[in-house]
Amino acid sequence: MNFEEIKKQAMSNWEAMQNSGKARILIGTGTCGIAAGAEDILETLREELGKNSIEADIIQVGCIGLCYAEPLVEIVKPGMPGVFYGNLTPELMAEIVRDYLTADNPRPDLALGTRGEGTINGIPRLFDLPVLKPQVRIALRNCGNIDPTDIHHYIANGGYEGLSEVLRMKPQEVIDEVKKSGLRGRGGAGFPTGLKWQFCHDSPGTQKYIVCNADEGDPGAFMDRAVLEGDPHAVLEGMLIGAYAIGASEGYIYIRAEYPLAIQRLRTALEQMEKCGLLGDNIMGSSFSFHIKIKEGAGAFVCGEETALMASIEGNRGMPRSRPPFPAQSGLWGKPTNINNVETWADVSAILQKGSGWYASYGTEKSKGTKTFSLVGKVMRTGLIEVPMGIPMREIIYGIGGGIPDGKNFKAVQTGGPSGGCLSASFLDSPVDYESLASAGSIVGSGGMVVMDEDSCMVDVARYFLTFTQLESCGKCIQCRWGTKQMLDILEDIVSGRGRDGDIELLLELSEAVKNGSLCALGGTAPNPVLTTIRYFRDEYEAHISEKRCPALVCKALVSYYIDSEKCQGCGICARACPAEAIKGGKRMVHVIEQDKCTKCGTCLDVCPAKFSAVVKISGEPVVAPTEPVPVDSKA
Amino acid sequence: MSIAEVTQNTHTVVQEDEETVTTRVDEILASYTGVKAELIPILQQVQQAFGYLPEEAMSRIAQFVEVPECTVFGVATFYAQFKLVPTGRNIIKVCRGTGCYVKGAPRILEETEKILGIKDGETTPDLEYTLETVACFGSCALAPVMVVNDKVYGSMTTDKVKKILDRKGRH
Numbered sequence: 167m168n169f170e171e172i173k174k175q176a177m178s179n180w181e182a183m184q185n186s187g188k189a190r191i192l193i194g195t196g197t198c199g200i201a202a203g204a205e206d207i208l209e210t211l212r213e214e215l216g217k218n219s220i221e222a223d224i225i226q227v228g229c230i231g232l233c234y235a236e237p238l239v240e241i242v243k244p245g246m247p248g249v250f251y252g253n254l255t256p257e258l259m260a261e262i263v264r265d266y267l268t269a270d271n272p273r274p275d276l277a278l279g280t281r282g283e284g285t286i287n288g289i290p291r292l293f294d295l296p297v298l299k300p301q302v303r304i305a306l307r308n309c310g311n312i313d314p315t316d317i318h319h320y321i322a323n324g325g326y327e328g329l330s331e332v333l334r335m336k337p338q339e340v341i342d343e344v345k346k347s348g349l350r351g352r353g354g355a356g357f358p359t360g361l362k363w364q365f366c367h368d369s370p371g372t373q374k375y376i377v378c379n380a381d382e383g384d385p386g387a388f389m390d391r392a393v394l395e396g397d398p399h400a401v402l403e404g405m406l407i408g409a410y411a412i413g414a415s416e417g418y419i420y421i422r423a424e425y426p427l428a429i430q431r432l433r434t435a436l437e438q439m440e441k442c443g444l445l446g447d448n449i450m451g452s453s454f455s456f457h458i459k460i461k462e463g464a465g466a467f468v469c470g471e472e473t474a475l476m477a478s479i480e481g482n483r484g485m486p487r488s489r490p491p492f493p494a495q496s497g498l499w500g501k502p503t504n505i506n507n508v509e510t511w512a513d514v515s516a517i518l519q520k521g522s523g524w525y526a527s528y529g530t531e532k533s534k535g536t537k538t539f540s541l542v543g544k545v546m547r548t549g550l551i552e553v554p555m556g557i558p559m560r561e562i563i564y565g566i567g568g569g570i571p572d573g574k575n576f577k578a579v580q581t582g583g584p585s586g587g588c589l590s591a592s593f594l595d596s597p598v599d600y601e602s603l604a605s606a607g608s609i610v611g612s613g614g615m616v617v618m619d620e621d622s623c624m625v626d627v628a629r630y631f632l633t634f635t636q637l638e639s640c641g642k643c644i645q646c647r648w649g650t651k652q653m654l655d656i657l658e659d660i661v662s663g664r665g666r667d668g669d670i671e672l673l674l675e676l677s678e679a680v681k682n683g684s685l686c687a688l689g690g691t692a693p694n695p696v697l698t699t700i701r702y703f704r705d706e707y708e709a710h711i712s713e714k715r716c717p718a719l720v721c722k723a724l725v726s727y728y729i730d731s732e733k734c735q736g737c738g739i740c741a742r743a744c745p746a747e748a749i750k751g752g753k754r755m756v757h758v759i760e761q762d763k764c765t766k767c768g769t770c771l772d773v774c775p776a777k778f779s780a781v782v783k784i785s786g787e788p789v790v791a792p793t794e795p796v797p798v799d800s801k802a
Numbered sequence: 803m804s805i806a807e808v809t810q811n812t813h814t815v816v817q818e819d820e821e822t823v824t825t826r827v828d829e830i831l832a833s834y835t836g837v838k839a840e841l842i843p844i845l846q847q848v849q850q851a852f853g854y855l856p857e858e859a860m861s862r863i864a865q866f867v868e869v870p871e872c873t874v875f876g877v878a879t880f881y882a883q884f885k886l887v888p889t890g891r892n893i894i895k896v897c898r899g900t901g902c903y904v905k906g907a908p909r910i911l912e913e914t915e916k917i918l919g920i921k922d923g924e925t926t927p928d929l930e931y932t933l934e935t936v937a938c939f940g941s942c943a944l945a946p947v948m949v950v951n952d953k954v955y956g957s958m959t960t961d962k963v964k965k966i967l968d969r970k971g972r973h
Contacts, residue, residue, distance in 0.1 A: 386899050465937075483880040485880075543905065
């Protein structure tokens, strides 16, 4: 079967599904949907449909990105727009089936929004909501819309059209198109993709390799997982296009083992491609042949670095090596190799389908197109987003994210994972693109975006990241191996109240050494979280060092708990809950925390009834409470 | 209890005899060709079969892919996934990713350690539970996250830890 026939069949299947006269129910069953309870919802849905004898198509889709609203279901009744329902419980699901599917009440009180043609009274259009309005979905174009396990869904939505076009072009024309799009590597470094391809294309040799870097290791980032789970073919088509342009006949997907569902989806996708003649020898009847193998990572952050990744594919310890030679000259088994990240590949397939001009119309002069981010941490609407480059940070956090929960104040946003930095409120009105994040001391990185509120201690956050990089340093370069350890020791001292004058300067000096003395980006960027927190939150470091005070009340060694004798009603809940038996009291007695026994676990603060709120947490000031229990009534 | 004690305990309980290990490893090796690039996939499959990498298995693998045993050991110790000692029947993983960290992962870990009576990286003497931390599960929007065997639990609280572990028949 040639591609035209496959496409025809895919289109007719897709249309038959749209016009089946049955309702379609799309349910997000990505990893995060499942974790939020999508499987229970699915079970209820099947039961309720059966009980009410309703015929409907259930389609399991990937993540649409509204993770805060998971589990999420979209119901499309014939002739009606799709209606999204979020934060479902089995009970609510059953109600919706009864009200909307057996009757005609779309339950505007439970609906998030609609999409598609038509409107429903009382329900806003989903893409008009603040969370989606600023978004432009290119890499995520099909996530949440199609069944990722059915290649026909992808093809019916324009999939593999780019490839079919590409096979009629000369490889150099394909590279030029990618160059014109302005696409830069979405894995973190932002190197121009077309140029990278050109290097590999120009390298002499008949055996060349393509690699998809799906070793998404940044803590706080899950963009690549979502794309692979929700639309694997977008990535695979991108790889085929790249392989054709460069002249590669073999490709690898290096994916972390922590993503079992994504691996499964990829395997299914590869099988279907082979069946459709889109993988293997003579793809689409052309002279182009390409094979893809999946390599599972084994848990090493440094393998996200391209030379380490290649070492790992070859079966070695994943340690980076010096460049040059660059992978484009000498990569896997010494052959020219081109590595791009998951999102880059997904963008490539969109660019070759819709044109470089279309892609370049988004973004800024130097940072073209869109970027996905995983917006997490202390923000109302956590999720996976895709925005045009250059969007102000404020619009992401307050517009899309809906601001900070619980009436707290914004303190920092961390971008770029352990290689990035923490930016303060002064950055909120700056554009999010490669250049401006770099000038602020951070990086775009792969797209992790962690929002922190006043409850986060920035020294502790720096310590957290250093713990990570120190653990993940492969040990090859001494400045990285020992420099990060020394930096971590100093930070441990500071958060434990053992900070000394000059520690900040020492950290700055070590940061320079680690940056300059490391072969790869892991060491080269490891000091960024420390440098940016010192740059924007130096006062917090100083409070820890000189006043032995943690302003955010996070660092255990620097906080104390006591019970306010004015408020305590002697209920005894805290004393019973205290795991260290550090609370003295008695019935109707004002309770007292014995400071030398207290382990500062915070249990008393959690369990003290809200109507009393008698437990107080302080830092840097003396405890003002009686040392022995006194009767509650004697307080006045 | 120290890590050494835990390790010692677990080792005596499930150590497979040499013959069984070799037979099972050979079965696994039958589907490979013996090139170096297969080393990591082989180790992954062997670990899946035994829950860890028995010493005899590693020497067998070294012969098969024609590298010195120290190379296999080097690879096995480089990657966090590989275990050289037996693990518990239930693997509990607490995420220490950034999203989870700012939403209280340290307290989730503490609570889990308290309930199981073991620290991160250890296994209970009865080989029921192994506690691990993982850099990130990529389910950050549901932070803090904990994974019991392969089931992901989101928006964890210390109370939820108690409930989940209780359901597994432990107090």
